[in-house]
Amino acid sequence: MTDSTPAAPAQARKARSRPTRARRWPAPHGLPAFATGLPERLLARGGGRAVVQAWLLSRGLICLVALLLALTQQRTLTSMVSNWDVQHFSQLAQGGYLSAPNLMAFFPGLPGLLALGLQLGIPVAVSGVVLSTIGSAFAAAALARLGGQWAAIAWLFAPTAVFTTVPYTESLFCAAAFWAWDRARSDRWLAAACLTALACTLRVSGLFLIGALFVMIITTRKIGWSARLRRTALLIIPASVLAAFVIFLYLLTGSWTAWFAAQESGWARGFTWPWQSFLNTLPAIEPGAYADHPGWAEVFRFEMASMALGVVVTVWCLVRRLWAEASWVAVQVLAFSMSYWFFSVNRAVLLWFPLWLMVASWGTWQPRRAALAIMHRVLVVTAFTLSVLIMLWWCWLFFTGHWAS
Template sequence: MSARVRRRTSDPRSGRMVAQAWLASRGLIVLMALLLALLRHADPFELANHWDALHYGALAEKGYLDDPKRMAFFPGLPALLALGLWLKVPYVVTGVMLALVGSALAAAALNRLAGPWGAIAWLFAPTAVFTTVPYTESLFCAAAFWAWERAHAGRWLPAVVLTALACTLRVSGLFLIGALFVMILTTPRTSWSARLRRSALLLIPAAVLFGYIGYLYSLTGSWTAWFTAQSTGWVRGFTWPWDSFAHTIPAMQIDMYPDRPEVHWVFRGEMVSMALGLVVTLWCLTRRMWAEASWVGVQVLAFSLSYWFFSVNRAILLWFPLWMMLAQWGTWQPRWRWLRVTHRVVVVLLFAASIGLMLVWCWLFFTQRWAS
């Protein structure tokens, strides 16, 4: 972590800026939900209960045996939703509350990693709606970002405990373990005995992943139950990257889904998100941020192995190096005045565009249109 970021995050004003941005961004999303609920004569919480939220709710209510395809979803969030049901709280209400708390914790960690402008950019990301509904993005980012921050500070026991929590939420926890291992290997001025101790600690979150695989084996008798669910339910079987790219091209054309015009725009977004992942990976590599490069790069590779580029628009929320890169570019101070003015105008326009896209994505999700 650079000294520049450390100085920035030590200023209490940065925390206030992020808190205000959290209130403003969540307020805009809630306002959109309330307006749509009023226009559609619907319960605002029900607008948050679409797509994967329905699967998480069904898992909380019925468990995994009701539909084997739901084994693609990790048990952390369903367990918390089930606890809410036990307390007589509807699972969608519990999910929204958890997402709001998780987004605040994730933004606080990102403030330490990327400075206030990185956290603010994340809060107003185009797909920020997924950090306010019963999805895993918010809680996973909270656990993963703080795990990374603690590891950077040399506090490895809290880091691996947080990583273990992340592993209960998404398979992305596996990539987090790998990236932390790269951090262990590439951190300078570290003895090999310290590297060995830290590597051994990573067995804790790895055990969580193997525990889930073992649990599915106890239910199905198959060690590949999770992969089977991914393949049969969400077309995530192995595909060569060039074939995945080729399969995505037709989905970007309007005639692929003529009755659902939003689909081709979302798939165009998937292509842009994949390209952005490559840019961030290269940006990290040029700065010798090996662990950060592995965190983003391995996810880009994983997404390129599906039938088509799918759910990458949501995955950018997990890529904290992306928000570090944007914060560094957004706070750049060119030497020449004309370039400074031009740069600020571009930054403001892009930030406004991000807010506009965020509201569009809210509309897509809340009206049950395809939203990645």
């Protein structure tokens, strides 16, 4: 004891003399590189009030567009929120999978909830809006835990945020998937598996979520293979949900590929080479394309931009060794690139939580030079303003029945 005592002060002085480094997000034991790949400024807890205010303001602006259309064009709530896929969800809720062609392309989670609402006397338009609005609150809360308040705020004001307020699956899926990721990151794998199973009732994207969580398991450091096997075994829970849906469709139609056949028949989802899909999309973005359909060409241009953004996010994750997050985005980009052309990608960006972490990281960057800091602040304000304006335009597109991706 006496021999080691004099060394303690010297060691303390040596520790104090070491240069300090910027702190990173502390990773709980057994978590992947994602937990240490982002600066602490981005992940500081708190800011809950700002997220709540952003949720209220963003939902309020969307409601304002609907109110203005109701006053100026005498549109009803039902007519504004019941366009496009909402019609399919409504048919499923009322008559089941055999009530109309190609309904097998949709997962049963949302239609089941809408059907329950109908049993209680609640119209699809009302129950769907309520479910999506609540789902957006839970999704924003999870995203704030994953990436800080600015990630959640950016998501709430995303250009396609209207789809988180109408009877679509994006809001509920994001709530389940984002919380599943948060639970997995916190080493609560049973909860993560159950939430992933819930996500699997809503969209085929649940399959990609299972795959990304598996990547998280195999890239996690400082745990043994027995722990990896236990976590992987829990993923059987959500995988069973997907298997049950496939079996259900087989018993209903006699085809093991009923879901894919419906996607291919109704939405040209197939196996097209990505470069051919890109070439097929080019005519749709040319000036004058679809002149008799306002907004179509613009939406296709955004589809192109969304695909490019997906590639950027994937690279951003790979550079930071966020392997699971990279796989989550990359597999979706690949899937969308294999359709006849690029479409529905604009809605999928809502699911890409690494995108909103990237946006928040850029938005909270603090340049040291004053001139660069001013320029950065101007760019951030401009980008946010444009996002809000595009969000309002997208609300108008959807509420008036124009194609909105």
